[in-house]
Amino acid sequence: MKGILFTEFLEMVDQKFSPELTERIIDQVDVPSGCAYTTIGTYDHTELVQLVVQLSKETDTPVTDLVRAYGFYLFERFVRTYPRFFSGIKDAFTFLEGVESIVHAEVRKLYTDSKPPMITATRQGDDKLEVIYESQRCLGDAAHGLILGCVDYFGEKMSVERQDIDDSGSSVRFLLTRAS
Numbered sequence: 001m002k003g004i005l006f007t008e009f010l011e012m013v014d015q016k017f018s019p020e021l022t023e024r025i026i027d028q029v030d031v032p033s034g035c036a037y038t039t040i041g042t043y044d045h046t047e048l049v050q051l052v053v054q055l056s057k058e059t060d061t062p063v064t065d066l067v068r069a070y071g072f073y074l075f076e077r078f079v080r081t082y083p084r085f086f087s088g089i090k091d092a093f094t095f096l097e098g099v100e101s102i103v104h105a106e107v108r109k110l111y112t113d114s115k116p117p118m119i120t121a122t123r124q125g126d127d128k129l130e131v132i133y134e135s136q137r138c139l140g141d142a143a144h145g146l147i148l149g150c151v152d153y154f155g156e157k158m159s160v161e162r163q164d165i166d167d168s169g170s171s172v173r174f175l176l177t178r179a180s
């Protein structure tokens with residue numbers, strides 16, 4: 001998985017907790033990279049899982065909550081880092097409909113070693129959008145947080161229901177309903 005997802009995670013721990021805690025979890029995990037991440041490097045996604053599990057122990061917070069909070073944080077960071085994907089886009093549905101064909105398609109082209117998840121967005125009427133996340137990395141909680149971050153960014157009133165399609169977490173369905 002691209003290093004930007006690791007550097008942003010550690011940055012979030014710095015900001016939401018403290019740089020001392022970031023150092024501590026880095027010291028406690030035993031990962032091949034030694035946590036010396038660069039944004040364009042590629043690392044095994046299980047390193048991120050180990051860091052989150054360690055953070056969960058240190059903060060006594062469920063892993064699910066931490067990964068979702070990370071997804072939420074990441075969305076705002078993506079807005080700042082890649083503003084061109086957001087210019088001219090007026091609402092969350094329009095943005096989410098383009099994640100697969102525009103955003104992740106470009107990520108795949110730019111970084112041939114990347115494997116972004118499959119995000120399938122389908123309108124179910126004017127005020128409903130179904131978003132399906134599929135990835136062997138089982139980061140549905142991160143997808144959940146990213147979707148909540150997206151709704152927040154566009155300032156819309158929306159309910160987001162989540163349904164796990166399989167037990168492994170590799171496939172998750174979200175139903176977004178816009179409040180009228």
Ligand code: HEM
Nearest residue numbers: 001002078082114115116117135137139142143146147150
């Ligand atoms: C709300 C919309 C989005 C969702 C739900 C989403 C979901 C995800 C998730 C959960 C991952 C982790 C890897 C995995 O699960 O397999 C991921 C990877 C990634 N996403 Fe997205 N994403 C969204 C928007 C974006 C945006 C806006 C960008 C950049 C502008 C982006 C760029 C990336 C990159 C670079 C990766 C790493 C791929 C790799 O290293 O293999 N995503 N995405």
